[in-house]
Amino acid sequence: MTDLLSKFDPYIAEHKGLLDTGVNDPFGVVMEQLLSPTRAIINGRETILVGTYNYMGMTFDAEVIAAGQRALAGFGAGSTGSRVLNGTFAPHIAVEQALKDFYGTKSAIVFSTGYQANLGMVSTLAGKGDYIVLDADSHASIYDGCKLGNAETVRFRHNNVEDLDKRLGRLPADAGKLVILEGVYSMLGDVAPLRELVAVAKQHGAMTLVDEAHAMGFFGAHGRGVYEELGLEDEIDFVVGTFSKSVGTVGGFAVSNHPKFEILRLVCNPYRFTASLPPSVAATAEASIRKLMTATEKRRNLWAVSRQLHAGLKAAGFRMATETPESAIIAVLLPDQAGTVAMWHQLLEHGIYCNMSRPPATPAGIFLLRCSLSAAHTAEDVREIVARFAAARDSLPAAA
């Protein structure tokens, strides 16, 4: 018998080698207790969280929790099936209405996660004979959506307008084309030049889908995303998003003004062949989305702490992934894997939880410690985070 898992031996050896150096497991952090959106107990120690996507700090919002509790008591623990086959619950309709109100669109479809929203939208919109043109740094869920579908997939260099133009220009003029972009790219926290990219897509007669997972709630006048901030609401055909970040719960969605959008419910497998969200989760998402519509103070603070952290780390001598703070993801560049793991470990020992990222999740040769801020962070928190980054660096063996 061939052991099917033996193909992963190199990964097993690498991971073991990492742990044998005595560091915490960067891929196995356990939060024993959550004290707030920005504090958890990890390894028995109170830790400042700068490695969650709790951008708007909604996870412990009293009204959000109360809405979930009411739905949990009223509709039970689970949805026990697909909406298409086993029925829709009132909270599913309510959360889709909240999305339509938030985005000002005619339609909204909720999926069980953002990953599935991309799988479903990408694989269903572009079919046999159509073309998908996607940014090389696209999220795994977009790549997997391409694999699930039958379209030809072509990649352009990250955020490169001219490269997109060239690739679109090589496609048959009358073929169906879908250009897939993201507002904020999650590894470096950089923002896409959507206006230019979308203009090129339109010139070539392509439809456009933008994943605004990392921008919801704090880009644009209504918090719709980078596309809103850039005034592109009439240009984008489909917006994909998630409840797992700014909304503070779990779920994914797509919104659109396309008159035929609703048919996707009946033809999209990652929508119809999986269980819908538990009603309590749909209810927490609805409550949170409605609050995000008017969360101007949270939004202001999120930008303030993001800028403060970027400036603070830069002043402390760290190499930043973006020259200026472009989003709520503030990433620090490190030279190699060993140095990144060592620093990440020291940060955790100093009560700071951030994310370690490396290729292939990051672009080639780039090792990162990624911080993501929350509207629940205070200016004092950020001063503490910067101080602990410096202390962690000083405690590295090389510094001694």
Added chain:
Amino acid sequence: MDRDATYARLLELIEPFNKKGVALAEETSFANDLELDSLTVMDLVANIEDEWDINMPLNILPDLETVGQLTDAVEKLKG
């Protein structure tokens, strides 16, 4: 003749990614001999696309294991 020229130019495009200094031939395998990871492949593909003004769909990449197979694919895409 055309194929020879394509092959020769491909070797030049691959060379910067040939970190181990492997002698390149028709049968040289990208995964096993050159040990190219997925990100390096991405760069190489983008360079090939620009060289011949073609698109190489991602779907065909898993089938292109050797330099020879890549040459044939480029020849076909050039039309």
